[in-house]
Amino acid sequence: MIQNLQYKYLVAGLIFIASTLLGYIALSQYIPSSGKVDAFSALSSSKPIEKEFNKELQTRIAEQKLAAAGTYELQKIFNAPDGDVLDSKGNAVKLSQYTSGKYTLLTFFYDMCADAKGCPYAFTTMHTVKNYLEKTPALSKQVRFVNISFDPERDTPMMMAGLEKRANRNNKDFSIDWRYLTTKNVDVLIPLIDAYGQNVDIALDKDSGKRTMEYPHVLKIYLIDPKGVIREIYSTTYLSPEMLLNDIETLMIETEKGV
Amino acid sequence: MYLTDKFPKLKALTKAVAMAVVVGAATQMPSAIADETSCSPFTPLVKGQEDFVYVWTLGVKGLGDESDKLVTVDANPASKTYGKVINKLSVGGRGEAHHMGFTDDRKFMWAGALDSNKIFIFDVATDPSKPKLVKTLNNFVAKSGLVGPHTFYAIPGRMIVAALSNAKDHGGQTGMAIYTNAGEYVSTTMMPTTNGGDGFGYDAAINPNKNAMLTTAFTGWNNYMMDLGKLIKDKDAMKQFGNTTVMWDYKTMKPTKIFNTPGAALEARWSYAPGDNWAVTTTALTSEIYVYKQDDHGEWQQHKVGTIGDPAKIPLPVDISLVSSGKGLWINTFMDGTARYWDMTDPLHPSEVYTKKIGEQVNMVSPSYDGKRVYFTTSLLSNWDMKGKSDDQFLKAYNWDGKDLKLAFEIDFYKEKLGRAHHMKFQARDLKTLQPLQASTANKLNFASNP
Structure with a gap:
């Protein structure tokens, strides 16, 4: 036995x-190697190529029939909820320190997620946004990504540290601050996901009725402005790097105008 | 092109991302491809056998508890209670129950009342066989200035509530309010009254792939709460119906094109079949079918593509529902109680290929995802329904083999002392393999804790 x-x-x-x-x-x-980041570093100082990038981006935005950044207003949906989280060093911190002061893309995930339309899709989309933004250091410094696990049992701070290191590999001064957070346990997690409206299920084994490692959920990515207000929520059906960039730029223009 | 050629790794990344997008788009297709009772494409769909049909039912004075109620019917043929009412949940009082809509995670269902302006939020996930009323919104008028919460259309984390009227004069000028899934008011967008807009509203439907939203136009509280016989004789009142449809930029919630669509266009439906780029509506008073399709320049154009029955007899087309392939459209005509199936293989040249009388009156139609089962209910509005013996009130379920509707079961809502059967929604959720994290209190002990 x-x-x-x-x-x-x-x-x-x-x-x-x-x-x-x-x-x-x-x-x-999907993750840039050091050579690539160096190349990007070179690109960021090369204005004609930067323009080319911008042109490519604008073309894609036009193809998706998206209105030009700054010509529309994003709703003030609700204040980003606060909660207790653990950073990748295991420190107990308040989530609010990662949801204000910058333009933040926040999503819930779990490392074992294998749903192609779920966490991996969010990761690749956010990585594309990161690559675009890091062409312009002045922009990338204003943006933050936050991933919060809803699998605290397996996604320990140590695991988060590995993921964070990978996401921030070859970090330069102009890199986006990409944080991976977890929670002490599911009791701490539940009020947080409830407050964000991020429902998640536990998949059970049909024979034994026991928990599996799957957490079926509808993917959501939250765009939060520097004041800590959620301004847009994206899901798989309506998500593209161009849309995220366009909305971030819209918020930046709003800030410039002092709205 | 230049950059990807120059930097192979960027090219690889671009390919990887493009692949991921394609995979994402492909895997999301099941949730965006089908009509399934005209759900929002942001809501997961029931692709197999539906277990339950919820019927939002108008209370009737002197019948049962007289209150509006959510009726749950067992729709799974494998169940012992198949075809039976297994639960009824009264909300207390009569407020002109009308339409419902799931949240983007299909765990909650919002249901509105056109007269009381109340919005009821039901938990339909914890135990789908016994929905639970978890919140009632009483602030719709105060917050939005609108009256008559009609359509409940999920968008990520929020609900669009398309209204029929306004609080100032109870006429047809109206708009759309947005709430969070938690029921917190966010904003209101009014229907356009310039550039050809008449300000009327009714339904809203979104095509995320096109960043487009189509809205239609009906009439205000003054008319929809008036007795139909009296209304038809009131010339001034009959002028107060919407004659426009509007294509919007969904992202910005700004109108992109306003169409002249005489005769009160009602339900708006998109074909989500791969490659399709069209929507359809029908007009209640003029019995026409209109299709909205992008031209070669990507501009939305309106096409009048068909006439339903004999418009002179005012058959009153009401609910419509596209099948998942986009190649067929169910159209109900209220006055003759007839269901009509139109071949939409060529959406610009559709044709009626089948008709069947369902009852003395028929309003809503909901086909299953695979199109093999079709459900019908009867009530339009409490003051517009037929009188006396013609006032059929039922839920009828049919099997559809592509050629004929064969009755599977029916429930007489008067005989069961339920009320007037209006909107339907399906639900299926295997609680043996799926539990909300929130419902796992007993299991919490099994979770380890981080230090």
Whole structure:
């Protein structure tokens, strides 16, 4: 019996390690290597190419029939809720320190998420936004990304540290501040996701009725202005890097105008 | 092109992102491809067998508890209670119950009352067989200045509430309010009254892929609460119907084009079939079908594509519902109680291919995702429904084989002392394999804690 249990734990552990490695390999293809960031660094000082980038972006925005940035107003939906979270060093901090002072894209996720229209899709979209913004250091410094796990059991601060390191690899002065946060436990998490309106289910094994590692959820990304007000909510059905960039720029123009 | 050629890794990233977008778009298709009782494309759809049909039912004086209520019907043929009412949840009082809409996560359902202006929010996830009323919004008029909360259309984290009227004169000038899913008021957008707009409103439907929203126009409280017989004889009142439809930039909530659409266009439906770029509506008073399609320059154009029945007899087209492929459209005509199926293979040249009399009167139609089951209900408005023996009030479920509707079950809402059967929504949720995190109190002990 004990041997069986040990065997099960060993298999489960191996599966966990293998899936983590596979996940890393799968995601690492989307992550810029150091050479690429250097190239971007060169690009950011090269105005003609910067213009080319902008032209490419504007073309994509036009293709999506999006109104020009600054010509529309984003609703003030609700104040970004506060809560207790753990940073990647395990420090207990208030979420509010990551939801004000910058233009913030915040999303809930879990590292084991394998739903192509869920967390991985959010990650690639946000990474594209990051790559665009980092062409213009003055812009990228004003933007922050926040990922909060709704799987505190597996997504420990140590795990968050690994993800954060990966996301912020080759950080330069102009890089976007990308934070990975978790919570002490599910009791702390629930009020937070409830406040954000981010419902999530636990998938149960149909035979045993026990929890699986899946947390089915409708993907949401929240755009929060520097005052800590949620100004847009995106979901899989309505999400593109161009839309995010356009909305961030709209908020920046709003700030410039002193609205 | 220049950049990706120069920097291969950027090219790889672009490809990877493009692939992810395609995968995302492809995997989201099931939630954006089908009509399934005309849900918002932001809401997950029931793609298999629906377990329950919810019927938002108008209370009738002297019948049962006389209150508006949410009736739950077992719609799963494998169930022992198939075709039976398994739950009824009264909201207390009569307020002209009308339409419903799920939130973007399909866990809550909002239901409105056109006279009391109350909005009821039901939890339909914790136990879908027994919806629970979790919140009642009483501030719709005070917050928005609007009257008659009609359409409940989910967008990410929020609900668009398209209204029929306004608090100043109870006429047809109206707009759309937006609430958070938690029921907090956010903003109001009025229907346009310039550049050809008449300010009337009714339904709203969004095509996220086109960043487009189509709205239609009906009439104000003064008319929709008036007895239909009296209304028809009132020439001035009959002038107070909407004659426009509006295409909007959904993102900015600004009108992009206003169309002249005489005769009160009602339900707005998009075809979400891959590659399609059109929407459809029908006009209540003129019995016409209008299709909205982008031209070669990407500009939205309105096309009058068909006539329903004999307009001289005012068959009164009411609810319409596209099948998931976009190749068929159910149209109900209220006055003759007839369901009509139109072939929409060529949306600009559709044709009626099937008709069936459902009852003395028929209003709403809801096909399942696979189109094999079609449900009908009867009530239009409490003061517009037929009188006496013609006042059929039922839910009828049919099986559809592509050629004929065959009755599966029916529930007489008067015999069951329920009331007038109006809007329907489906639900399916296997609680044995899916539990809300919030409902896992017992399981919390099983979760480890971070230090």
